[in-house]
Structures are given as structure tokens and as C-alpha cells.
Amino acid sequence: MADREFGFATRTVHAGCRPDPTTGARALPIYQSTSFVFEDAEAAASYFNLQEYGNTYSRIVNPTVAAFEERVANLDGGVGAVAFASGLAAQSAAFFTLLQPGDHVVSSSALYGGTITQLKHFLGKLSVGLDFVDPDDPDAWKAALTPDTKLLFAETIGNPGGNILDIEKVAAIARQHDTPLMIDNTFATPYLCKPLDWGADIVVYSATKFLGGHGTSLGGVVVDSGDFNWSNGRFPVVADPSPAYHGLSFHDTFGFYGYLTKLRAETLRDLGAALSPFNAFLLAQGIETLPLRMRQHVANARAVAAFLESDDRVGRVSYPGLASSPYRELVRKYLPEGPSSVFCFDLPGGREHGVRFIEALTLFSHLANVGDAKSLVIHPASTTHRQLGDAELSAAGIGPGTIRLSIGLEDADDLIWDIERGLAALEDTN
Amino acid sequence: MNIERYQDPKVIRQTLTRRRVAIVGLSGNELRASNFVGRYLLRNGYDVTPVNPREEFILGRKSYASLTDIPDPIDTVDVFRQPSAVPAIASEAVAIGAGCLWLQYGVISFEGAEIAEKAGLNVVMDCCMKVEHARYLGRMHWLGFNTGRISAVRDS
Structure with missing residues (x-):
């Protein structure tokens, strides 16, 4: 990709933030603007049709937020990332994008309490079934799978019990079931562990924690490996023509950018939990010392x-x-x-x-x-x-x-x- | 069989500087990936020639039944077809004097790549022209995608 494979520390400082082409600003500019003027009518249409990469409205895209997103995606080795107003907002959106009523989730029981509540009650209200399993027991993961299981979920380091997930093993179980494995990597950060390298498909963060690092700013982010085959017949919610986006088939059209494109263009658009540019600046700056x-x-x-x-x-x-x-x-x-x-x-x-x-x-x-x-x-x-x-x-x-x-x-x-x-x-x- | 051999950033960037692109398998359906790519390349200053025997015009440009029917010179042949169709397309790309055979995501044909390579063409495989343009020259970073670009040099 580049002429040199830069090291992790170099990328914490540089990824996502090249000098601003208009002003030459070296630090990440805070684009505190709700909206962006279109070059012409055709550009406007092509941005909303996702035919070109353009800034439209900061609930969906913002250049400062994008720099933060690219930085995290780069450090994790993902194809991209989408940021949200908080870690739980990121998780909600990651779930919404790939689940539909009647689906089933198998999750580690050793999780942050807010995530347990979110999985159990919030997804429960949307008729998504759930089984918690002992994350340390591979047989328990296997036994909990049903034909409707569409997601396996766990934390790299369980909060607060300190369980360490055998990511490779659980990823293999997920793969055999044609199901993605989503990992909350908040405690480890990509500096200590990169779950995508071990076979996880999606990584979520509360960036509020170690990524930002100073307790100043809420934020969340979803990183995708781009490797999961959403067109395997089990995920019509991602693969089929979307009635919420004039019949677009996100996975077919955008390939390994499909899940993230749907996450942004549909789920972030509809849930509305956008990260503020100022928080994105503080979080991106925090990562420079990760x-x-x-x-x-x-x-x-x-x-x-x-x-x-x-x-x-x-x-x-x-x-x-x-x-x-x-x-x-x-x-x-x-x-x-x-x-x-x-x-x-x-x-x-x-x-x-x-x-x-x-x-x-x-x-x-x-x-x-x-x-x-x-x-x-x-x-x-x-x-x-x-x-x-x-x-x-x-x-x-x-x-x-x-x-x-x-x-x-x-x-x-x-x-x-x-x-x-x-x-x-x-x-x-x- | 090593795909990365056909994903050399230098070759990709060099190919992106050539403006005359024939898109084999360009669809007239606005929701197809090939249509997204064709529209994007047109909007970004490329001279796009559709190759699709089932359509007369695509994206306002005259469509040809095959590469050899195109009267004007072509720099890059961008392919959205089944891998099995690639060797024949590669031979046509050689015949019309194209500089690069570019195979889109999932269009993986080592046989086709070899035909083009032996005739001196550059080959890019399992990459998207839109994505690579957006990575190096465009605005892919505006959507939080990982461009992999690390630089302290100001873009002109």
C-alpha cells in the first residue's frame, strides 16, 4: 500500500491525518460545521447516492471524525471504521446493521454491565434472542449456537473479571457457523491486541477509555476487517437490496466496504448518534500517545x-x-x-x-x-x-x-x- | 499464485495517471458496482468507454460489443466479468495495444494475467479502480476508510 510498512507508533501519530490540503494545518483541524457546500448539483446527488466520497452532513460524515476513524482502522488493520457518540452507540449500531428480529446472539457472560443490559433488554425488545456463555469454555460457545445465531460477541479482556478470550478458538467456531465474531477491544486497545489478526470480523471500542485516554470525551468506533462474506445466504439484512437505500445491495456493490457503508449510510443516519468533531479531535490526539x-x-x-x-x-x-x-x-x-x-x-x-x-x-x-x-x-x-x-x-x-x-x-x-x-x-x- | 504480485502500488499509481479506460462488463444498472465505478471515473476526469454488447449507451457513452470494436486508443482495460472470460479479454487487450489489464475485486485469473504480462502489459488484480483512485488521488479518507497513506507532505 505504502512504499514502507510504517510501525505502530508512527501510525498512531500520522494515520488519518495528512497536512490539510487547503491550509497546510499540521494538527488535525476541527471542522466544526454541520454541513458542507456541494460543488454542483451532480456532486450533491452522487454523494447521497454513495457514488462519490463527499462531505454532506455531519450526522453522517465529518472530516475531523473521519480522521479519527481512519486512525483507529489503520491501527487495527481494518478496511475502515465508523465512529459514534459513545461506545454503546457504536455497539448498538454494529448490532442493528447485521441483526433483524428473530436472529440470535451468543455472547460471553463476562462483559461490561451496560453491554449485558444492552444485549439482554434492548436487543430483546427488538425480538433478538440471546444466550450468555462462559467465555472460557469453547464447548459452551458451540452448544449455544442455533440456526438463527447471527453473531458471537465477547470482550478481549472481560470487564471487570479479567477473563482473556481465546480469540482464535472462538473465531474458528464462528467461522464454521458462517457467523461473524465481534470483539469489544476497549481495554486492550490495538496497541496491546489486534483481534482482527486472530480471526475476529468486527471490533468495537468505547474510545472514551484508553484510546482517548484522558477521561475528557465520550466516543465509540466500529472497525471492520472487510473479510466476512455477508452474501453467504444468512445475512439478507446486509446482502439483499435495501428498501432503506433505494434498493442498493451494500455487500454486492461495495464488496468488503459493504458492511461499513451500510453502517454509516443507513444505521448512523437513522440512529443519529454521531460523534462531535471536537470529541473526535480529542480522541485522535489521545491516540498519538497510545x-x-x-x-x-x-x-x-x-x-x-x-x-x-x-x-x-x-x-x-x-x-x-x-x-x-x-x-x-x-x-x-x-x-x-x-x-x-x-x-x-x-x-x-x-x-x-x-x-x-x-x-x-x-x-x-x-x-x-x-x-x-x-x-x-x-x-x-x-x-x-x-x-x-x-x-x-x-x-x-x-x-x-x-x-x-x-x-x-x-x-x-x-x-x-x-x-x-x-x-x-x-x-x-x- | 500470489495476487499481491499484481497489487504493486507503483503500478497502480502509474496506471491511474492514464485517462483512457475501457470498462468491460460495465452495467447500465445504476445499482451495480461497475456502474458506480464508471460514473466515478467519468466524474474524476477519465475518458470511459463501455464494453457491453447488450447496451447501446451507458452513462451517456457509446457502448461497444468488444474491445476490438473500439476505434480509439485505450490505456487501461478494466474488467468486471467472470474470471473464465478474462483470458479472451486479456488477448484482446494485447491486440488493441492497451497499457494495463485491471481486474476488479473477485475477478481473479492468473491465466489472463499471464497473457497480458507476457505481452508487456501491466496487470492489476483483485483491486477496484475507484477505490485505488480514491485512496491515492481522491477522498476515500473522508468516509473513514483506511487508505494506508502516511505522509507529512502537503498535497498540491
Whole structure:
């Protein structure tokens, strides 16, 4: 494609953003404009007919958003990407584009609580069936497949239990069933793992987290490998002439750009959850330091997890980067530079100790987010996973005394100092 | 059999500078991929000649039954046909003195490619002229597609 295969770090800084041809601006310009003037009437028609690549209206396309999209697609090795206002908006749209009523989804049970709710209740309302499976058990994935199964879904690193998916194995199961595998790669980012390289078909992100990296901006993005054969007879919703786009057959006409073109021209158009140009700028800028940040996130997480594991007051520590982790081999294969920096540990004192621990911390921020430069802490059972019943909680690897940490970029010693104070607060009042 | 041999960026960029393109298998149906490509190339300054025996005019241009019926010189023969039809098309491309045989997505014929190559033509296989033009000279990046282009040089 290029005269040279540039490295990952080079691409985090350059992909999607060449100098602005009109002004020469070197940084990514923020095209804060709802709409774009057409050159002439024929150009206008050809843009809306998808016959030419053109800017029309920022709910569907925007040059700043496009730079962010191309950057993520490039880093993941996809044919392209479509960005959305949030990670959940990206997932909704990715689902909508390939599912229809009567279809069935097989999903890992070890997911972000918001995704579990989205799959179960939101897709349920649209008459899409669902089975959750233990992601670590390949036989469970196989057993859950039905003739109507049109999607397999999982997270690279389960939130918050830290399950590591055997992507290659699950991708093979999906392929045998002529079904795409969609992976939420939010925690790993393409720096630590590229699911498309292991046979996944579609990757989704909450860019709000490590991609943006600073807790400033919501955003989501869908990346497609372009490799899935939507014309295999099982996906009329993608392959057949679309009544919502004057009879266009997206896969036949656009080939491996078909799914993304439908995702943008139909689903984003209709759901309306467009990413703002300003957020796209901040997210694209965040990606420029992704390799540096992820290396430090991992180094700090390793130090904090090792400290917790060595402390008698702490129960199970679920960081998959620990030598004691059952996911050690999978980490070595899929995340050789480390399994990111979000993980859990259990306080044997349960819910009450969980609350007391968090209230004693002064450097960790108590809030509902992950993947920030600042270290974060939360008690999932009472917050992010509050809508789940006990069985679902336990399937997601969460107990009443489970604390989730998102380790930031501070000095690791300072983070350990803060945690030490939190643990001391449990002893004081025991 | 290595398709990448026929996807050389230098050959692709060089071919895109040649303006006279015959599209074999160009459809008059506005919803077909070939029609999208033909319209796009016309809009972007290419001189497009349809080759389709079933139509008289496509995209406002006179359509010919075969490459050898075209009275004017052709630089690039762009093919939207079954792979089995390619060897015969390749021989015609050689006969009319074309510079490049370009086979669209899925039009994979090593036999056809060899015929053209032996006669000194450039060959591009399993690529789309519209996509490659949009990647190097156009606006593919406006739709969030991965152009693979990394450069700090300002486009003129």
C-alpha cells in the first residue's frame, strides 16, 4: 500500500491525518460545521447516492471524525471504521446493521454491565434472542449456537473479571457457523491486541477509555476487517437490496466496504448518534500517545496488582498479568505486552468493607469510568453492574466485596501508598 | 499464485495517471458496482468507454460489443466479468495495444494475467479502480476508510 510498512507508533501519530490540503494545518483541524457546500448539483446527488466520497452532513460524515476513524482502522488493520457518540452507540449500531428480529446472539457472560443490559433488554425488545456463555469454555460457545445465531460477541479482556478470550478458538467456531465474531477491544486497545489478526470480523471500542485516554470525551468506533462474506445466504439484512437505500445491495456493490457503508449510510443516519468533531479531535490526539500510555498503564498495574496479591488483607486479585493468573498462557499469546490496567480484587469483608475502602482513598478517583490517565476506583456491585442479579454478577466475576481499579499514569508508589491507607482503614474499625 | 504480485502500488499509481479506460462488463444498472465505478471515473476526469454488447449507451457513452470494436486508443482495460472470460479479454487487450489489464475485486485469473504480462502489459488484480483512485488521488479518507497513506507532505 505504502512504499514502507510504517510501525505502530508512527501510525498512531500520522494515520488519518495528512497536512490539510487547503491550509497546510499540521494538527488535525476541527471542522466544526454541520454541513458542507456541494460543488454542483451532480456532486450533491452522487454523494447521497454513495457514488462519490463527499462531505454532506455531519450526522453522517465529518472530516475531523473521519480522521479519527481512519486512525483507529489503520491501527487495527481494518478496511475502515465508523465512529459514534459513545461506545454503546457504536455497539448498538454494529448490532442493528447485521441483526433483524428473530436472529440470535451468543455472547460471553463476562462483559461490561451496560453491554449485558444492552444485549439482554434492548436487543430483546427488538425480538433478538440471546444466550450468555462462559467465555472460557469453547464447548459452551458451540452448544449455544442455533440456526438463527447471527453473531458471537465477547470482550478481549472481560470487564471487570479479567477473563482473556481465546480469540482464535472462538473465531474458528464462528467461522464454521458462517457467523461473524465481534470483539469489544476497549481495554486492550490495538496497541496491546489486534483481534482482527486472530480471526475476529468486527471490533468495537468505547474510545472514551484508553484510546482517548484522558477521561475528557465520550466516543465509540466500529472497525471492520472487510473479510466476512455477508452474501453467504444468512445475512439478507446486509446482502439483499435495501428498501432503506433505494434498493442498493451494500455487500454486492461495495464488496468488503459493504458492511461499513451500510453502517454509516443507513444505521448512523437513522440512529443519529454521531460523534462531535471536537470529541473526535480529542480522541485522535489521545491516540498519538497510545503506545507510551499503554506501556505505563501496564507497568503501574503490574506493580499495584503485585502489591495487592502480597497483602493478607486482600482476597483474590484478578489481574491477568499476574504469574498466578489462570489466563497466563492466553495473556502470553494475545497480550504479550500486558493485559491493560483495569482489574478487580476482593475484600473478604464484603459490601461494607468495599465502601469503607473506597472512602479512605484520596488519590484514586471514585467514579464510573476506566482507562483514564488518572487512577480510578469503583464498587461494581453497587454502581456499574447494579442492574444485574446475583447470578449475572457472579457470572461476570463480581462479588459483593469486589473493587475495580483502573490504574492510571501516576507514580506507582503513590498509588500503592493510597491503597495501603484504604486497607488500613478496614483494620482500624474492625 | 500470489495476487499481491499484481497489487504493486507503483503500478497502480502509474496506471491511474492514464485517462483512457475501457470498462468491460460495465452495467447500465445504476445499482451495480461497475456502474458506480464508471460514473466515478467519468466524474474524476477519465475518458470511459463501455464494453457491453447488450447496451447501446451507458452513462451517456457509446457502448461497444468488444474491445476490438473500439476505434480509439485505450490505456487501461478494466474488467468486471467472470474470471473464465478474462483470458479472451486479456488477448484482446494485447491486440488493441492497451497499457494495463485491471481486474476488479473477485475477478481473479492468473491465466489472463499471464497473457497480458507476457505481452508487456501491466496487470492489476483483485483491486477496484475507484477505490485505488480514491485512496491515492481522491477522498476515500473522508468516509473513514483506511487508505494506508502516511505522509507529512502537503498535497498540491
